[in-house]
Amino acid sequence: MQYRNFPMVPRVIFGRGSFNQIQEILTPKRVNTKAPFIFLVDEVFQDNPWLIDRIPLRFLDQIIFVSAEEEPKTSQVDALVEELKSRFTQNPSGIIGIGGGTLLDMAKAVAIMLTNEGSAADYQGWDLVSNEAVYHVGIPTISGTGAEVSRTTVLTGPEKKLGINSDFTPFDQVMLDPELTRGLPQNQWFYTGMDCYIHCIESLTGTYLNAFSQSYGEKALELCRNVFLEKNVRDEDSEDKLMMASWHGGMSIAYSQVGVAHAMSYGLSYLLGTKHGIGNCIVFNHLEEFYPQGVSEFKKMVRKHDIEIPTGICKDLTDKEFDKMIDIALMLVPLWENALGKNWQEIITREKLKNMYKKM
Amino acid sequence: MQYRNFPMVPRVIFGRGSFNQIQEILTPKRVNTKAPFIFLVDEVFQDNPWLIDRIPLRFLDQIIFVSAEEEPKTSQVDALVEELKSRFTQNPSGIIGIGGGTLLDMAKAVAIMLTNEGSAADYQGWDLVSNEAVYHVGIPTISGTGAEVSRTTVLTGPEKKLGINSDFTPFDQVMLDPELTRGLPQNQWFYTGMDCYIHCIESLTGTYLNAFSQSYGEKALELCRNVFLEKNVRDEDSEDKLMMASWHGGMSIAYSQVGVAHAMSYGLSYLLGTKHGIGNCIVFNHLEEFYPQGVSEFKKMVRKHDIEIPTGICKDLTDKEFDKMIDIALMLVPLWENALGKNWQEIITREKLKNMYKKM
Numbered sequence: 186m187q188y189r190n191f192p193m194v195p196r197v198i199f200g201r202g203s204f205n206q207i208q209e210i211l212t213p214k215r216v217n218t219k220a221p222f223i224f225l226v227d228e229v230f231q232d233n234p235w236l237i238d239r240i241p242l243r244f245l246d247q248i249i250f251v252s253a254e255e256e257p258k259t260s261q262v263d264a265l266v267e268e269l270k271s272r273f274t275q276n277p278s279g280i281i282g283i284g285g286g287t288l289l290d291m292a293k294a295v296a297i298m299l300t301n302e303g304s305a306a307d308y309q310g311w312d313l314v315s316n317e318a319v320y321h322v323g324i325p326t327i328s329g330t331g332a333e334v335s336r337t338t339v340l341t342g343p344e345k346k347l348g349i350n351s352d353f354t355p356f357d358q359v360m361l362d363p364e365l366t367r368g369l370p371q372n373q374w375f376y377t378g379m380d381c382y383i384h385c386i387e388s389l390t391g392t393y394l395n396a397f398s399q400s401y402g403e404k405a406l407e408l409c410r411n412v413f414l415e416k417n418v419r420d421e422d423s424e425d426k427l428m429m430a431s432w433h434g435g436m437s438i439a440y441s442q443v444g445v446a447h448a449m450s451y452g453l454s455y456l457l458g459t460k461h462g463i464g465n466c467i468v469f470n471h472l473e474e475f476y477p478q479g480v481s482e483f484k485k486m487v488r489k490h491d492i493e494i495p496t497g498i499c500k501d502l503t504d505k506e507f508d509k510m511i512d513i514a515l516m517l518v519p520l521w522e523n524a525l526g527k528n529w530q531e532i533i534t535r536e537k538l539k540n541m542y543k544k545m
Numbered sequence: 546m547q548y549r550n551f552p553m554v555p556r557v558i559f560g561r562g563s564f565n566q567i568q569e570i571l572t573p574k575r576v577n578t579k580a581p582f583i584f585l586v587d588e589v590f591q592d593n594p595w596l597i598d599r600i601p602l603r604f605l606d607q608i609i610f611v612s613a614e615e616e617p618k619t620s621q622v623d624a625l626v627e628e629l630k631s632r633f634t635q636n637p638s639g640i641i642g643i644g645g646g647t648l649l650d651m652a653k654a655v656a657i658m659l660t661n662e663g664s665a666a667d668y669q670g671w672d673l674v675s676n677e678a679v680y681h682v683g684i685p686t687i688s689g690t691g692a693e694v695s696r697t698t699v700l701t702g703p704e705k706k707l708g709i710n711s712d713f714t715p716f717d718q719v720m721l722d723p724e725l726t727r728g729l730p731q732n733q734w735f736y737t738g739m740d741c742y743i744h745c746i747e748s749l750t751g752t753y754l755n756a757f758s759q760s761y762g763e764k765a766l767e768l769c770r771n772v773f774l775e776k777n778v779r780d781e782d783s784e785d786k787l788m789m790a791s792w793h794g795g796m797s798i799a800y801s802q803v804g805v806a807h808a809m810s811y812g813l814s815y816l817l818g819t820k821h822g823i824g825n826c827i828v829f830n831h832l833e834e835f836y837p838q839g840v841s842e843f844k845k846m847v848r849k850h851d852i853e854i855p856t857g858i859c860k861d862l863t864d865k866e867f868d869k870m871i872d873i874a875l876m877l878v879p880l881w882e883n884a885l886g887k888n889w890q891e892i893i894t895r896e897k898l899k900n901m902y903k904k905m
Contacts, residue, residue, distance in 0.1 A: 188560035190570055190718075195555040199757040199800065200548035210550060358550075361757070396785035397559040397721070400793060404764040425756035433760060440559065 191440055194323075194334055196358045199428075201421070204324065204362040208241040211279065214320050220278040221245035223269060225292050227253050227284030227326065236283075236326075236365065245273060253287035256454050256461060259305035259342040262294040269299065276300065279320040283365075285377060286330030286339075286461060289323045293338035293354050296321035305349065306342035314351035323356040326365040328427040329377035329462065331384065331435025333359045339451075339461070346455040346513055361432065363424035374419070375492050376462030378427055379483065381434040382409040383465045386479035387444030388437045391523035395441065402437035405430045413486040444524030445475045448517040449541065452510035457498060470494050471544050475524065499545045511538045551800055554683075554694055556718040559788075561781070564684065564722040568601040571639060574680050580638040581605035583629060585652050587613050587644030587686065596643075596686075596725065605633060613647035616814050616821060619665035619702040622654040629659065636660065639680040643725075645737060646690030646699075646821060649683045653698035653714050656681035665709065666702035674711035683716040686725040688787040689737035689822065691744065691795025693719045699811075699821070706815040706873055721792065723784035734779070735852050736822030738787055739843065741794040742769040743825045746839035747804030748797045751883035755801065762797035765790045773846040804884030805835045808877040809901065812870035817858060830854050831904050835884065859902045871898045 198206060211222055221244060228250040230236045240248060249265070269277060276299050282292025296318040298305050308314050323333045332338070336355055337348030348354075366374075385406040388398055408430035412423045450464035459467065466487075473480045487494055502510075515521075515538070521529040558566060571582055581604060588610040590596045600608060609625070629637060636659050642652025656678040658665050668674050683693045692698070696715055697708030708714075726734075745766040748758055768790035772783045810824035819827065826847075833840045847854055862870075875881075875898070881889040 186560065186562060188558050188563045188566060190556055190558040190566070193553050193555055193557060195553055196550055197553060198548050198550040200546065200755060202546060203548045206548060206550070363756070395560060396723070396782075396789050400764055400768060400786075400789040404760055408760060422756075426760075429756050429760040 189440070192336060192352045192355050194356050194359045197361060198359075199361040201362060201364045201425070203360055204239060204365060207239065207360065210358060210360070211241070211281070211322070214279055216275070216278045218244040219273070220275045221247055221273060222279045222281060223277045224248045224281045224283060225251050225265075225288055225295065227251065227288050229253070230283070230326075251284070251288060251291060253284055255458055256341050256346070257287050257291045257294065257339070259309070259340045262291065262298055262305040262340065265291070265295050266298045269295070276319055279322060281322040281324065283324045283326060285325065285327035286332040286380070289325060289330070289332035290338040290340065292321055292323060293318070293332075293356065294340060294349060297338070297349060297351070297353060305340055306344070308349045308351070309340060309342050309345060309347040311350045312352070314349060314353050316353070318353045320357050322358040322360065324360045324362070324365065325428070325431065327369055327373065327377045328366055328424075328431040329379070329381040329434075331381060331431055331438060333361070334432055334435035335439055341455055345516055346451045347516065361428055363421070363428045366424050366428065371490070372492060373462070375413075375490050376460070376466055378409060378413060378430075379466050379469070379486070380462045381405055381427075381431050382413070382483065382486075383446050383469050383479070384438050384443045385409065385434050386476050387446060387524065388441045390476060390479070391441055391444055392526050393441040393523040398437045398441035401433045401440075405434035405437055408433070410482075414482070414489065442519050442523035444520055445472055448514045448520040448524075449538070451517060452514035452542070453498070453545070455513040456506055456510045459498070463495070466494050467496075467498065467545050471541060496545065499542045507539050507542060510542060511535050514538060549800070552696060552712045552715050554716050554719045557721060558719075559721040561722060561724045561785070563720055564599060564725060567599065567720065570718060570720070571601070571641070571682070574639055576635070576638045578604040579633070580635045581607055581633060582639045582641060583637045584608045584641045584643060585611050585625075585648055585655065587611065587648050589613070590643070590686075611644070611648060611651060613644055615818055616701050616706070617647050617651045617654065617699070619669070619700045622651065622658055622665040622700065625651070625655050626658045629655070636679055639682060641682040641684065643684045643686060645685065645687035646692040646740070649685060649690070649692035650698040650700065652681055652683060653678070653716065654700060654709060657698070657709060657711070657713055665700055666704070668709045668711070669700060669702050669705060669707040671710045672712070674709060674713050676713070678713045680717050682718040682720065684720045684722070684725065685788070685791065687729055687733065687737045688726050688784075688791040689739070689741040689794075691741060691791055691798060693721070694792055694795035695799055701815055705876055706811045707876065721788050723781070723788045726784050726788065731850070732852060733822070735773075735850050736820070736826055738769060738773060738790075739826050739829070739846070740822045741765055741787075741791050742773070742843065742846070743806050743829050743839070744798050744803045745769065745794050746836050747806060747884065748801045750836060750839070751801055751804055752886050753801040753883040758797045758801035761793045761800075765794035765797055768793070770842075774842070774849065802879050802883035804880055805832055808874045808880040808884075809898070811877060812874040812902070813858070813905070815873040816866055816870045819858070823855070826854050827856075827858065827905050831901060856905065859905050867899050867902060870902060871895050874898060
């Protein structure tokens with residue numbers, strides 16, 4: 186048996202208001218005055234001085250607002266890298282992603298592509314990156330994706346939706362300030378929290394499970410249950426706990442894998458542009474066969490928070506579209522293998538997947 | 546409020562038999578053929594080919610067996626550094642500690658002192674180290690101390706027992722192979738496991754607690770309870786779980802602090818040479834006042850495993866000896882403050898400590 190030597194985020198700061206320490210953290214990392222810090226910030230914060238005014242801009246530093254309305258694309262990464270290369274004479278001192286999974290993945294991908302030739306699409310897969318990335322920092326403002334600790338950055342490319350999985354992908358620094366997640370719209374809070382819940386279920390029931398992933402996954406699940414089932418208010422305590430759930434959930438899948446929901450949700454995202462959080466919910470809602478207890482508990486949480494999970498989004502698709510979606514989902518071999526074992530192809534046929542998608 | 550930007554172990558491999566991957570992990574870290582890897586190994590393994598034969602020695606690489614009968618001393622660290630400096634023309638490519646907390650702490654301290662002037666005793670305290678340590682790897686063979694993830698290396702110096710707490714202290718690489726903990730004598734297994742249990746209780750009931758530490762501490766505690774209370778056998782599952790308990794427990798205190806048991810146990814170690822694990826048990830056994838539930842549960846575990854906790858070890862001490870022990874314990878201000886708050890000195894007087902020690 187060969188084990189992965191897992192790269193962990195080497196620096197983490199946790200605490201309400203810890204975002205105020207951003208300057209002291211970045212200053213020692215400035216290469217020189219011509220190498221700026223580039224802050225990639227979710228554009229929902231554009232008119233939010235509470236957050237924006239605390240971003241310390243010096244010399245050539247720059248905030249670039251990025252929409253998270255759509256899942257991050259390889260073309261977007263390439264365009265950003267192109268822009269930074271043309272605008273500055275040197276590579277940035279650092280790329281700082283501030284936002285949800287989309288912004289965090291974008292920051293990781295841009296940091297990688299600044300030091301690696303070609304298009305981000307060339308690196309979608311496992312261990313294709315050869316040069317160390319530019320220093321990059323992740324500051325989540327939405328909890329649940331686990332992108333803050335993961336070894337991947339999931340991108341939609343011209344041919345596939347797949348992560349850049351590499352030892353150079355994880356952030357050099359993460360700032361966990363639960364205060365930054367306040368005021369998030371209820372639906373988004375729920376969908377993204379469920380990303381964590383769902384990947385924990387996938388990790389904990391998967392064939393790749395080991396005691397490392399299990400201990401992280403169980404803790405994350407417990408925190409999700411507390412936030413979404415036991416508690417009746419969304420307060421500071423929930424913000425703290427959900428941020429830790431996301432962290433532990435990310436660690437759990439980092440050392441194992443996700444499963445059926447993620448594989449199928451990637452298909453939806455690729456074809457229909459469905460955002461990852463809601464996409465997972467749409468899929469998971471129909472996965473009783475694979476995750477009976479998890480799906481039943483998930484439905485309880487949906488009811489408790491009065492959340493609408495869209496249905497019928499696949500009903501008007503053509504056969505060709507179904508085929509594309511199925512192609513994307515089937516590409517994710519480690520996910521299927523984790524969920525169903527080495528012989529997963531005996532269980533998951535194209536026909537079976539099509540029938541499942543049709544219900545969604 | 547100022548938060549610590551915590552340095553995490555940047556690489557971790559987990560799995561039964563993962564120790565077999567030691568060569569692939571070390572090879573890329575070799576500086577050159579004159580800069581050896583130095584393996585500091587607990588001397589209990591001296592005649593254990595199952596472990597020793599798997600240590601890959603190339604060029605000038607060396608195994609140095611170290612006794613863990615006593616707590617690690619600054620003088621021992623200084624002597625080892627002296628020896629390495631005189632024997633080789635270059636600093637080692639890496640220091641690899643294989644053993645329990647003593648060996649892990651020794652490896653961390655030697656790695657630091659190879660690049661920092663003077664004696665290890667000069668660096669006992671908080672953030673006194675200025676140069677990056679030599680690459681160092683921790684491979685625990687006993688679970689519970691949390692030394693594999695901590696930001697400290699606890700040493701007994703001429704004047705104090707105190708850690709070298711610094712950002713350069715944590716290992717660059719940790720290998721978690723639960724198989725290496727098999728065959729550990731029952732007492733040592735219990736005492737060291739209780740180190741984890743006790744520091745989780747101290748962390749979870751402390752004033753420094755936050756959601757980060759809490760989530761790690763709760764998981765570690767749950768794993769300890771499972772191993773020491775719920776399960777009736779010591780099997781592979783216990784080995785896996787206790788190794789993860791130690792890891793999570795270490796993470797919990799890394800971001801908060803330990804408390805009364807650790808502070809007082811340091812006093813015992815300094816004066817009487819009591820090993821840390823058993824010292825914690827001796828002290829904790831008498832701390833109902835501070836940790837009523839934890840102590841009651843601890844006593845259940847002691848009974849279940851039919852462990853003898855020594856008593857009366859302080860009964861023949863002189864006043865001068867008590868004074869020294871109390872001096873050492875009181876030096877650990879953050880531990881007392883965590884346990885009892887800013888006004889801890891109103892609760893903990895020298896007289897009070899003396900009376901507590903007298904019972905032990």
